[in-house]
Amino acid sequence: MTVGGLAAPQTVAPARTSAVEPRPADWVLRWNPNPATDKLRAFEGLEDDRSGSHPGVKHIHALADHWRFDMHTRDRDGSDRQRNESKGMRTGDTLHKIQEGQTWRITYQAYIPSSLTATTRFSHIF
Numbered sequence: 001m002t003v004g005g006l007a008a009p010q011t012v013a014p015a016r017t018s019a020v021e022p023r024p025a026d027w028v029l030r031w032n033p034n035p036a037t038d039k040l041r042a043f044e045g046l047e048d049d050r051s052g053s054h055p056g057v058k059h060i061h062a063l064a065d066h067w068r069f070d071m072h073t074r075d076r077d078g079s080d081r082q083r084n085e086s087k088g089m090r091t092g093d094t095l096h097k098i099q100e101g102q103t104w105r106i107t108y109q110a111y112i113p114s115s116l117t118a119t120t121r122f123s124h125i126f
Contacts (some may be wrong), residue, residue: 027105031089031096035062042067044088044095051077059084 033042039062040046048060053076061068069084077083089096098104112125 030104031091033089033091035067036064038062038091040067040086042090043086044090045086047083047085047087049075049077049084053077060086 035042040060042062046060048058054072054074057072059070059072059075061070067086071082071084075082075084110125
């Protein structure tokens with residue numbers, strides 16, 4: 001997974017108004033972490049096997065050019081869910097917060113293998 005965040009200038013009106021979004025040239029790169037150097041410090045926090053269903057196994061990794069989230073069939077967050085996640089955006093000691101009235105454009109890429117099967121009742125990945 002690769003990620004990045006662009007923010008519009010601070011003068012953007014809240015999204016619920018009829019303000020026109022700025023041109024792409026006006027956007028400012030706010031967060032563009034590098035997995036090779038920032039590692040897992042690119043995120044404010046991690047939730048890796050919160051319930052301890054797979055002791056001793058690390059599920060979130062920073063590799064040379066991407067982050068990897070592994071999920072095993074035995075991994076559970078409660079009785080019926082699987083969950084490993086990252087939260088927040090960090091550059092060094094700076095946490096980036098999306099504030100009311102700001103518009104951000106978040107981009108990412110994710111690889112999902114064709115071997116991944118979902119349930120017939122409920123599945124989501126984001």
